[in-house]
Amino acid sequence: MKKILITGGAGYIGSHTAVELWKAGMEPIILDDLSNSDPTVLDRLEEITGKRFAFYQGDCNKKSLLKSIAEKYKIEGLIHFAAFKAVGESTQQPLKYYRNNVGSLLVLLKFMEEKGIKDLVFSSSCTVYGQPEVLPVTESTPRQEAESPYGNTKKICEDILVDCVKSKMGIRVISLRYFNPVGAHPSAKIGELPLGTPNNLVPFITQVAAGIREKLTVFGDDYDTVDGSCVRDYIHVVDLAEAHVKALAYLNKQENNFYDVFNVGTGNGNSVLEVIHAFEKVSGVKLDYQVGPRRPGDVVKTWADTTKINNVLGWKAKYSLEDSMRDSWNWQKSLD
Ligand code: NAD
Numbered sequence: 347m348k349k350i351l352i353t354g355g356a357g358y359i360g361s362h363t364a365v366e367l368w369k370a371g372m373e374p375i376i377l378d379d380l381s382n383s384d385p386t387v388l389d390r391l392e393e394i395t396g397k398r399f400a401f402y403q404g405d406c407n408k409k410s411l412l413k414s415i416a417e418k419y420k421i422e423g424l425i426h427f428a429a430f431k432a433v434g435e436s437t438q439q440p441l442k443y444y445r446n447n448v449g450s451l452l453v454l455l456k457f458m459e460e461k462g463i464k465d466l467v468f469s470s471s472c473t474v475y476g477q478p479e480v481l482p483v484t485e486s487t488p489r490q491e492a493e494s495p496y497g498n499t500k501k502i503c504e505d506i507l508v509d510c511v512k513s514k515m516g517i518r519v520i521s522l523r524y525f526n527p528v529g530a531h532p533s534a535k536i537g538e539l540p541l542g543t544p545n546n547l548v549p550f551i552t553q554v555a556a557g558i559r560e561k562l563t564v565f566g567d568d569y570d571t572v573d574g575s576c577v578r579d580y581i582h583v584v585d586l587a588e589a590h591v592k593a594l595a596y597l598n599k600q601e602n603n604f605y606d607v608f609n610v611g612t613g614n615g616n617s618v619l620e621v622i623h624a625f626e627k628v629s630g631v632k633l634d635y636q637v638g639p640r641r642p643g644d645v646v647k648t649w650a651d652t653t654k655i656n657n658v659l660g661w662k663a664k665y666s667l668e669d670s671m672r673d674s675w676n677w678q679k680s681l682d
């Protein structure tokens with residue numbers, strides 16, 4: 347069975363990807379320092395798949411740890427999820443973000459070179475596009491100056507990958523630019539575990555519905571959008587996880603020194619109010635929300651053109667917004 351090392355594999359997207367890799371006949375080897383995740387996820391993954399995945403608790407910036415994993419397992423591919431992702435915090439502590447997000451990629455690339463590991467899937471983000479002038483966003487939409495150090499780490503990492511491929515070090519790489527990941531595993535055994543007050547919309551919604559937070563504030567309803575609130579492309583995390591499986595399969599068929607980038611979204615934009623109403627519909631819970639001021643720096647509207655990933659990787663989102671809200675809600679309820 348092909349062994350795939352997943353850094354950040356105990357996290358939100360990584361844990362769902364571990365399940366999809368296993369379903370596709372690959373064995374995930376998880377490396378995570380648990381800085382933003384919980385060790386019980388390993389038990390949950392076992393409940394879902396029936397398999398206890400190999401797990402290393404540690405920092406993927408540590409080359410000695412990577413080497414010891416490679417001594418035990420023949421690693422045939424790598425998915426690099428591990429990163430810090432709090433946009434606001436990154437503006438206060440930029441070095442923390444550059445060190446972890448950019449530094450870890452450098453260490454991993456050196457490790458790949460030394461061990462002859464060819465295939466890498468990298469977690470990038472729609473944040474690299476900022477507010478695009480033309481919608482939907484294609485992969486050739488120009489990237490913009492980053493709004494935050496976090497966003498900049500994604501741009502820098504993409505550039506590092508391009509340069510390494512150009513240098514003919516032999517690797518094959520896909521950067522996946524995720525739009526807004528939401529939802530949870532339909533089993534409600536794994537999902538997003540935000541530490542403290544959630545920064546993102548959907549965990550905030552589910553926590554308000556569960557009575558953990560008092561009220562949701564909609565950040566502005568006077569934008570030039572369908573109903574005045576901001577628009578995003580919300581992609582179910584299981585669909586997103588599957589895109590990594592497709593990406594690895596595609597990389598495997600490429601020549602050495604390959605790089606490409608794909609948007610991962612549904613292709614549809616939904617407003618904040620539409621998300622709230624979809625949640626209310628599937629949960630039967632009336633959300634206490636108010637409209638507040640705009641959030642500084644917010645992108646007004648963005649959604650993906652998914653033609654490239656649909657045609658080249660043969661991947662298409664299957665879950666609807668309502669499916670995502672149902673699964674997020676079931677996950678939230680399971681935490682009580
Ligand atoms: P997450 O925080 O749930 O998962 C990241 C995991 O990496 C965590 O389990 C954390 O403990 C671990 N980690 C962090 N630094 C580490 C290190 N040095 N060594 C080992 N483990 C480390 O986040 P997520 O939402 O699953 O995001 C995964 C990736 O996708 C990140 O690179 C993130 O930037 C990117 N991304 C996320 C979103 C989103 O909205 N969730 C959107 C676009 C891109």
Ligand code: WQD
Binds near residue numbers: 472525562575644
């Ligand atoms: C979604 C919408 C808010 C909370 C973030 C990161 C970005 C990328 C994706 C990683 C916006 C509105 C939110 C609330 C609200 N991540 N909102 N009330 O802004 O697309 O981006 O996640 O790469 O880098 O910045 O996601 O979930 O924060 O917000 O009205 O309490 O919900 O204004 O329109 P966003 P989000």
